[in-house]
Amino acid sequence: MAKGKWDAFKAVVDEYFNLNHAERVPVCDLKKPDGAIFYLPMHGVVRESSTTTKLRGVRCIGENYHWHIAE
Numbered sequence: 001m002a003k004g005k006w007d008a009f010k011a012v013v014d015e016y017f018n019l020n021h022a023e024r025v026p027v028c029d030l031k032k033p034d035g036a037i038f039y040l041p042m043h044g045v046v047r048e049s050s051t052t053t054k055l056r057g058v059r060c061i062g063e064n065y066h067w068h069i070a071e
Contacts, residue, residue, distance in 0.1 A: 005044065008044070009055060009057070012044065012057040013057065025039065040060070042059045042060060043058055044056070045058045
């Protein structure tokens with residue numbers, strides 16, 4: 001990802017934390033057994049034609065989504 005887009009994506013993620021829409025996973029939780037912890041990954045989507053939000057964060061969910069388990 002180009003540096004400018006990475007900076008924009010980081011700003012989106014930082015805003016999620018600032019609004020309490022996301023929280024850091026405590027290190028002790030990362031050591032839990034399989035199936036005891038889940039996270040919802042996201043990625044950035046760029047729409048150059050947008051007049052308001054050129055980059056937005058999109059959560060990776062759907063019927064074909066396979067849950068990732070932190071080990």
